[in-house]
Amino acid sequence: MPLLKNGSIIIDDWITLGLDDPKPDSGDIVVPYARLLKEWESLTDHDGRLGVIFTNIDRVEALTLFLPRLALIVLPFPSFTDGRAYSLARQIRETGYGRELRAAGNVLPDQVQFMLQVGFDSFEIGDRFTAEVWLKASRQMSLAYQRGLYRTPGQHDVWSERHREAEPWLEQPHAG
Amino acid sequence: MYRYDEFDSQFVNDRVSQFRDQANRRLTGELSEDEFRPLRLMNGLYLQLHAYMLRIAVPYGSLDSAKLNTLAYIAEKWDRGYGHFTTRQNLQFNWIKLEDTADILAKLAEVEMHAIQTSGNCIRNVTTDQWAGAAADEIADPRPIGELVRQWSSLHPEFSYLPRKFKIAVTGSPNDRAAVRVHDIGLRLHLNDRGERGWEVLVGGGLGRTPVIAVTVRDFLPEHELIAYLEAIMRVYNLYGRRDNKYKARIKILVHEIGAEKFRAEVETEYARRPHADTKVEERELQRISAYFAAPQFEKLPRWSATFEEARAKNKDFANWVRTNIAAHRADGYAIVNISLKPEGGIPGDATADQMRVVADLAQRYSFDEIRVSHHQNLVLPHVKRDDLFAIWKVLQASELATSNIGLAGDIIACPGLDYCSLATARSIPIAQSISRKFADLNRQHEIGPLRINISGCINACGHHHVAHIGILGLDKKGEEFYQITLGGSSADSASIGTILGPGFAGEDVPEAIEKIVNTYLARRQPGEEFLAAYRRLGPQPFKEALYAAA
Amino acid sequence: MTTTATEKGKILTANRLRDGEVVFLTHSGEWSENIDGAVLATEPQAQAALEARGKGDERVNLVTGTYLFDAERRDGHVFASHIKERIRSLGPTVRVDLGKQAEGKGGHFAALQGV
Numbered sequence A: 001m002p003l004l005k006n007g008s009i010i011i012d013d014w015i016t017l018g019l020d021d022p023k024p025d026s027g028d029i030v031v032p033y034a035r036l037l038k039e040w041e042s043l044t045d046h047d048g049r050l051g052v053i054f055t056n057i058d059r060v061e062a063l064t065l066f067l068p069r070l071a072l073i074v075l076p077f078p079s080f081t082d083g084r085a086y087s088l089a090r091q092i093r094e095t096g097y098g099r100e101l102r103a104a105g106n107v108l109p110d111q112v113q114f115m116l117q118v119g120f121d122s123f124e125i126g127d128r129f130t131a132e133v134w135l136k137a138s139r140q141m142s143l144a145y146q147r148g149l150y151r152t153p154g155q156h157d158v159w160s161e162r163h164r165e166a167e168p169w170l171e172q173p174h175a176g
Numbered sequence B: 001m002y003r004y005d006e007f008d009s010q011f012v013n014d015r016v017s018q019f020r021d022q023a024n025r026r027l028t029g030e031l032s033e034d035e036f037r038p039l040r041l042m043n044g045l046y047l048q049l050h051a052y053m054l055r056i057a058v059p060y061g062s063l064d065s066a067k068l069n070t071l072a073y074i075a076e077k078w079d080r081g082y083g084h085f086t087t088r089q090n091l092q093f094n095w096i097k098l099e100d101t102a103d104i105l106a107k108l109a110e111v112e113m114h115a116i117q118t119s120g121n122c123i124r125n126v127t128t129d130q131w132a133g134a135a136a137d138e139i140a141d142p143r144p145i146g147e148l149v150r151q152w153s154s155l156h157p158e159f160s161y162l163p164r165k166f167k168i169a170v171t172g173s174p175n176d177r178a179a180v181r182v183h184d185i186g187l188r189l190h191l192n193d194r195g196e197r198g199w200e201v202l203v204g205g206g207l208g209r210t211p212v213i214a215v216t217v218r219d220f221l222p223e224h225e226l227i228a229y230l231e232a233i234m235r236v237y238n239l240y241g242r243r244d245n246k247y248k249a250r251i252k253i254l255v256h257e258i259g260a261e262k263f264r265a266e267v268e269t270e271y272a273r274r275p276h277a278d279t280k281v282e283e284r285e286l287q288r289i290s291a292y293f294a295a296p297q298f299e300k301l302p303r304w305s306a307t308f309e310e311a312r313a314k315n316k317d318f319a320n321w322v323r324t325n326i327a328a329h330r331a332d333g334y335a336i337v338n339i340s341l342k343p344e345g346g347i348p349g350d351a352t353a354d355q356m357r358v359v360a361d362l363a364q365r366y367s368f369d370e371i372r373v374s375h376h377q378n379l380v381l382p383h384v385k386r387d388d389l390f391a392i393w394k395v396l397q398a399s400e401l402a403t404s405n406i407g408l409a410g411d412i413i414a415c416p417g418l419d420y421c422s423l424a425t426a427r428s429i430p431i432a433q434s435i436s437r438k439f440a441d442l443n444r445q446h447e448i449g450p451l452r453i454n455i456s457g458c459i460n461a462c463g464h465h466h467v468a469h470i471g472i473l474g475l476d477k478k479g480e481e482f483y484q485i486t487l488g489g490s491s492a493d494s495a496s497i498g499t500i501l502g503p504g505f506a507g508e509d510v511p512e513a514i515e516k517i518v519n520t521y522l523a524r525r526q527p528g529e530e531f532l533a534a535y536r537r538l539g540p541q542p543f544k545e546a547l548y549a550a551a
Numbered sequence C: 001m002t003t004t005a006t007e008k009g010k011i012l013t014a015n016r017l018r019d020g021e022v023v024f025l026t027h028s029g030e031w032s033e034n035i036d037g038a039v040l041a042t043e044p045q046a047q048a049a050l051e052a053r054g055k056g057d058e059r060v061n062l063v064t065g066t067y068l069f070d071a072e073r074r075d076g077h078v079f080a081s082h083i084k085e086r087i088r089s090l091g092p093t094v095r096v097d098l099g100k101q102a103e104g105k106g107g108h109f110a111a112l113q114g115v
């Protein structure tokens, strides 16, 4: 499935494995969380990057142990109205995880901006909408009221814009 | 009154263009109805019985004349010349076309208004005390916090696809007029011994199918932690709230199912886990917002107004109106004017474009350009000189806006019901109209005293029937409307949920049933005892007997 | 067969996408704003055909939210069984000056009485 990442559409070169699919000798693989638990020992030795498909009802604490080794976390959206993964994504980012965080399943163009803001950086997009629609929808709003969100170029948060000139260090007499 | 700065304006304008694009994509078929529905709902656009309905946010119920005049303009240009004020202090238009909606939103943006999050499974328009900033009993004006919460919750990326809708109410008065105990989150201001402000945080109240009174999760949350703490609650709800059954998806069910203690522990864990640098309520932002809500420059006036007293002595109708529709103001020589949108036999909460203009004009002339919407579906002029009351009353009277029934039997809350609402099981408005006619005699209403009658057209309880002294719920029995009556509810400080009395009634029998209930009260009340107090003392039995014995 | 026979069946209704107007599927496959123009399907097969037609018109974005409801035809006029559909085919009972009933496209029956 094509991916939307960093403002362009790319091919997904990760190999997605089910619970029992044979593991290839090398290559980037992404496995369900249950498999990660079961085969952690052998997976850590895998020649290639490792990713996990988390589910909506798993708790973020459960990932802590594995995080340093993970290069991809996939959070599925069982339906586009199920918003649990927005919170999970933020929780994962709050642990300091800095690599790829992907939204999969039922994702709509009009939701991509919210997803970017909570820390997702790649999206399985299917072929329902054109690339242009995805890209346009991902920058619908130029401002957000909340601070500390992930931002794309051209996007700002109201608080920082509003209080820019009032930043205390600008008033420091010894500055420079 | 809060004023948009360039960023607020840009935000709302972006939002209008976004919706214009979404609506066009829907009209050309690029978006399916299933895909479009959550998007339009988050912009307040419902599909109702006869057309689309657009619900416009009136943040914490505050309006000025420019805003109200614009609503009047929209009513005439794009609707049918009237609007309906709701129990969430919002305004609904009933005859909207999808193809006009973006233009309407653009018109609203010109006067710093929008329809963002008046619907959908997101944080809804925050509500508060309709007398905020004017009431004599207030600790502090709750609207700056209301505005802070409005901004924080607007298009919050994490909390826009919650299990279900989410309602927050704020009060700054020890006498709760914002019904904070029956909201998903209620915030209640307290001062500590050192005079610092803190918020009591109540969670999990609500009406609907399962009415519940909220539990307190924090007694005194320091003000600067407010947003961070709200985020922790929202996150726990978003992650663990039920999504398998829409009737069990509100936060009250989560709190109930895991228990208040466990729920509190989850919230505290989440709160402790997160860094709060980005959610701290910054003093300068709060001050910036608060400056817009600074009290108007009240004149130094004597408490006693000769003009007013004279008019009151001479004119009995005016005196009656003063008795019910005027509330105490914090400044000497001023009063709060409550404008009843409940004329005898009228549609509760409806106002014509002309009436909106009349009120807008009065606000501009007499009330520092401020208007409030109350969750009782009435309007308020919050800062009026007592000297001007008689003049105002005469203008209101000429526009059918001077009914002296605030808080009395005729001041009925009614949701739109089956006349407009596609979820309804029965009509509400005709019931309200017939009861209001039954109690048309104002002297009798005054004699009965404070009485809250609320009507909902289905179990969703938009008419807040559970917290009415007399609640009426419209249901459908094999295609026929019938009505269940509850007694003894209240949304005030000693909040309580009403008790179902017995079998329901056909619509035409409801006014008579209410009459019997009221007569039972009148016959058994002690001197000065109000309906609710009498009910609490007597219990349901005598009322049951009056209603069902003869049958 | 008499002309006053009552026919019972189902009608397909929806809201028009662009303005939300309540509409009913007619014999010729158009959408009528007046319930009297509706085609009444008495047989399950015909009802299924109406539903299919409605889904098709949802897909081409003419209407939204199609569904069948019970109705009868008497003397050439259509009467909905349930109060909700009667209100939809007339307008609000509390504002008889508004909606279909006021625009000459209401159902051929009186507005419900207030109570």
Ligand code: SF4
Residues within 6 Å of the ligand: B415, B416, B417, B418, B421, B422, B423, B424, B425, B456, B457, B458, B459, B460, B461, B462, B463
């Ligand atoms: S209570 Fe029911 S009928 Fe009334 S407005 Fe709410 S959903 Fe509609």
